[in-house]
Amino acid sequence: MKISVIGCGYLGAVHAATLASMGHTVVGVDVDPGKVQHLAGGVAPFHEPGLDELLRDGRASGRLRFSTNPADARDAQVHFLCVGTPQGKTSDAADLTYLVSATQALLPHLAAGAVVVGKSTVPVGTVEMLRGELATRPDVLLGWNPEFLRQGTAVKDSLVPDRLVYGVEGGRPAAFHPATGAALGVTAALDAVYGPLLAAGIPRLVCSFATAELIKSAANAYLATKVSFINAVAGLCDAAGADVTELSEAMGLDPRIGSRYLHAGLGFGGGCLPKDIRSFRAQAATLGISAVEDWMGLVDAVNVGQRMRTVGLAAQLCGGSVAGRAVTVLGAAFKPDTDDIRDSPALDVADRLAAAGAHVTVTDPKAVNNAWLRHPGLRFESSTQKALQDAELVLLLTEWDEYRHLCPATAGQLVRRRVVLDARNVLDAAAWQEEGWVVRGLGTAATSGGLTAAAAR
Secondary structure, eight states: OEEEEEOOSHHHHHHHHHHHHTTOEEEEEOSOHHHHHHHHTTOOSSOOTTHHHHHHHHHHHTOEEEESOGGGGTTOSEEEEOOOOOBOSSSSSBOOHHHHHHHHHHGGGOOTTOEEEEOSOOOTTHHHHHHHHTTTOTTSEEEEOOOOOOTTSHHHHHHSOSOEEEEOTTOGGGTBOTTTOOBOHHHHHHHHHTHHHHHTTOOEEEEOHHHHHHHHHHHHHHHHHHHHHHHHHHHHHHHHTOOHHHHHHHHHTSTTTOSTTOOOSSOOOSSSHHHHHHHHHHHHHHTTOHHHHHHHHHHHHHHHHHHHHHHHHHHHHTTTOOTTOEEEEEOOSSSTTOOOOTTOHHHHHHHHHHHTTOEEEEEOSSOHHHHHHHOTTSEEESOHHHHHTTOSEEEEOSOOHHHHTOOHHHHHHHOSSOEEEETTOOSOHHHHHHTTOEEEESSOTTTSOOOOHHHHO
8 A cells, every 4th residue: 555654753654664573564654754764774863773674675665655745745655644742831731733734745746545543642622623634535535543652662563563542433333334244444444554464363453433532542551550559659668668669569460550650750741741641631630530630640750750759769878868879860761762851851951960069970881872961960971981980979860771680799889879769779789789789769768778877977
């Protein structure tokens, strides 16, 4: 099939490359010339494992190209809208400006019978709003196909997704021929797009527009709830002298609960989860569902509170104040295997420490350049060894494998004080303590050692 992907950020670039790998002819369209130049050259303008290889393969096969001109999408049979829907500047609601602009730019170039499918995370009612934008083209079909990608594993999530969701007008009853059961309209088009995935047994759910619009936000709200719950329990464990890592391990063995996303630490960030739960809260407020509104507010507050709690623990480990202390922060990206620093918990903590008077050095395997451009008040080092030199306190804030596997003896030769705050609870505390380190986690105070008088100096 001939397919266009409108918007080539994290979602669009991965979607375009994976569709090309399935054998489709794909054009990616974006308003940013620099981004298009990178992608056209087979290099992603951001770090995503496996994406560069897909881009190069698509370019070499001739099935994948990129452009800044919406007219280059005119021959496509299916158009995917993959533009960003960030949090609004004056409210928690999603800003749909880019989505509307992309639809308006595409409108003059839609062929008769074309199918326009949204993938962006949007609030309920967005499809109806876009239907108004397409009112002059009753021959164009509209659908919604929410994405479920995770940065760092986006290529795998696209090639082997957990499920496919189609939002179509009239929902499932209208998606199939009543006599033959054959797929109709948007459902038939998306079945053709995802043929290899369906043949491999990937589950497919066909539903109404409203359901499809809510699914991604509801899923992210649940994940955020699970993370904030265990982080709140971590505070309880500190107060009670318990170990949240042991507690969560035991909870996770219950099949009704499961262990995924039940890991206490600094909390979540990035360009999706925080803004999605706030948008979900705003939707609940608009629809008068106070229970969801209040719940999401608490989840958000617990998450932000973990950052302030980490700053407070850092001060404790420095004898009451970080002022004048040399502090090294391991991690700048909001999560490992990405260079995305949007709403990064690590950088938020680093900024708060610097504001409290600490001399902060931040390092990260991939995100140093991005972070330096946005946080000029912090000092950055690309080398972990250089960043650790003469540190009086080390904070592990992004759980890259490089930091998980740091040698405590080697690191101990570089720092001035062997004190580490493991805000992701990923280090082998016993191994570090054997090398003379004071190790503090979040929710693990009872088992990770106290601060000795020597270390406090």
